[in-house]
Amino acid sequence: MLKQIARKVSCRSFSTSTGRLANKVAIVTGTSAGIGKESALLFAKNGAKVVCCDMNLADTETVVEEIRSFGGTAVAHQCDISQAEQIRAAVAIAEKDFGGLHIVFNNAGVMLSGDDNAEVTTEAIWDRTMDINVKGVWYGCREALPALRRSGGGSVINTASFVALLGAATPQLAYTASKGAVLAMTRELAVVHARENIRFNALCPGPIRTDLLMKFLDTHEKKHRRLVHVPMGRFAEAKELAQAALFLGSDESSYITGTDFLVDGGIRAAYVTPE
Numbered sequence: 001m002l003k004q005i006a007r008k009v010s011c012r013s014f015s016t017s018t019g020r021l022a023n024k025v026a027i028v029t030g031t032s033a034g035i036g037k038e039s040a041l042l043f044a045k046n047g048a049k050v051v052c053c054d055m056n057l058a059d060t061e062t063v064v065e066e067i068r069s070f071g072g073t074a075v076a077h078q079c080d081i082s083q084a085e086q087i088r089a090a091v092a093i094a095e096k097d098f099g100g101l102h103i104v105f106n107n108a109g110v111m112l113s114g115d116d117n118a119e120v121t122t123e124a125i126w127d128r129t130m131d132i133n134v135k136g137v138w139y140g141c142r143e144a145l146p147a148l149r150r151s152g153g154g155s156v157i158n159t160a161s162f163v164a165l166l167g168a169a170t171p172q173l174a175y176t177a178s179k180g181a182v183l184a185m186t187r188e189l190a191v192v193h194a195r196e197n198i199r200f201n202a203l204c205p206g207p208i209r210t211d212l213l214m215k216f217l218d219t220h221e222k223k224h225r226r227l228v229h230v231p232m233g234r235f236a237e238a239k240e241l242a243q244a245a246l247f248l249g250s251d252e253s254s255y256i257t258g259t260d261f262l263v264d265g266g267i268r269a270a271y272v273t274p275e
Contacts, residue, residue, distance in 0.1 A: 019046030022248045024097040025151075027051045027090050029081055029140065030108030032059035034210040035159065039105055041055075044072030046246060049098040053079035053090050054108065073098070081136030083107050087143045094147065098139035101147035102154040103249040106140035107132045107168035107203075109159060109178075114216065117171040126174045133178035141189055145198070153197025157248045158186045160202040162264045166271060169229055179204075183260055199257040201248050206264030209235035266272030 026043050031052035032037030037059075040052050044067040054060040054066075057078040067074040077093055094101040110132045114125045137158050148154040153222045161179040168176050185201045190200040207230060226232060244263045247253050262268055 004008045018045060019048075020246065020252065021103070022047030024048045024249070025051075025100050026092055026103035026105065026249065027053060027101065027106040027140075027144065028055040028107060029079065029136075030062050030159075031203045034238045035205070035208070035241045035245070036105070036107045037063050038238040039107065039245045040074065041067060042239075042242045042246050043103070043105075043249065044074055045070065046247075047251075048103065049094075049245075050074040051077055051090050051098075052152040053077045053081070053087075055080050062098035066077060066111055066207075080108075081140060082131040084139045084143065087136075089141050091147050091221050092234045095150070100151040101144060102141060102151050103150070103244055104144045104154070104156045105159075105249065106156065107159045107245075111172065111175050111215075115172045115174045118173055120171075121173050129174035129178050130181075131177070137182050138185065141200070143183070145193070147199050148227050149196060154187075154199070155244055155249045155253070156189070156198065156200045158182050158200065158202050160186065160204045160260065162204050162206045162262060162267055164202070164204060165260060165262075165268060194257055199253070201250065201253070201256060201259045201261050203241065203244055204260050204262045204264065205236060205241050206230060206262070206267050207235050208238060208241065210238055220233050229271065230264075231270050234265070235264060236265060 021043055026038045026048040028036055028050055031040045032054040040050050040063055044050050052060050052064055052074055060076040064074045064076045075089050075097060079090055082089060112125050113130060115121055141156055160182040163176045164179040164183040171258060186200045186202040241263055
């Protein structure tokens, strides 16, 4: 039997006025669930004013209500990241409502059920995956740059994946290619904008217990094929990725840019040997 090892994420007290992101303004995409939701909550608990972006406005508004319930500041914005003008609108909200922009977490993405190997994956699935996972991240970076400059710099976090560095045990060619593109794009942006005090890092999760992945790994066999490669023997929790995003968004990571920031339960350590 495949067993999920329980993980307790420690609780801590937060102050929205003196937290690690106090006086920061953040845009987070994909906030209706998973990593995006947990990151929006954690950013707000640490003092950031958050523009929560997702196509699912109802669930995003619920996240915003939760943020406000503990004294945080947030606003919901319905946003399809594959449409540049909708990302541009999010940036405008950040500057108009909150006075600037310091952190952008380009987290939203798709993992489509028909994504498979090179012979099975259709052009429609390929194109939709690239439109959201690659073009959407590009738009998020491009549209934010002028506002980040006006705020004196900041941190951009792009969600890639461990499959940008290693082949996936279960075929998902379009997704894997898209995350490789995100990683390469992040590295180049980091180099280009380093002297502007604008940092770019790629957050590379290992397998996460989110609805997105669980729908893709829809059989016991598929789940086992993923977990058998994870030295820690379990899926990550979205809250654990949010903690990594918090670090990358904060000034604590001020000398970190252009990285593939792995939170993978030890996968790469187990399967990649140094040259």
